[in-house]
Amino acid sequence: MDIRSKIGIRLKELRNEKGLSQEKFSFLCELDRTYIASIEQGKRNVSIVNIEKIAKAFDMSVYHFFNSDLFQ
Amino acid sequence: MDIRSKIGIRLKELRNEKGLSQEKFSFLCELDRTYIASIEQGKRNVSIVNIEKIAKAFDMSVYHFFNSDLFQ
């Protein structure tokens, strides 16, 4: 599977665990609402700075963000 | 420390472990020699697709690439 899709699945999974809408989450990580949506759809090649922003919004380290079978 | 620098340190660390020059490594991951150099210097905000290319060149998963105290 494409790494873009894996990132999308992981993001959606974490966001749903927290019970947040895309919009609410976009406020937390200070990224655009539509951008978050397209990441979740596996359409984006996200840069490491934004991955870090996303991880921080989930109160987790970059290591923990990638600590999933998806990235094994 | 900036995440860009952390990526650079991790890359250099892994490359040195393998005893590869920047140029030889750049052949392995099919990225430009000078591009690899600037990543190592923490100047680039690398995207996940290129991080995956780099990890693959080291025969490791993205998970393992980030499995370092640097990203904890």
Added chain:
DNA sequence: TGAAACAACGGACTATAAGTATAGTATCTC
């Protein structure tokens, strides 16, 4: 039955990463 919340989608735009080229420094060997 409508309005509020949510996600998918699109178009136009700006910012920046990707990728390349060239030159330069430092060290070593012959």
Added chain:
DNA sequence: GAGATACTATACTTATAGTCCGTTGTTTCA
């Protein structure tokens, strides 16, 4: 001192990352 190897500095083009505006379709619930 020429040639080879390893790395750094800078600067540039072009692809695409990322923003901002809006619309549409669905679900849920008062």
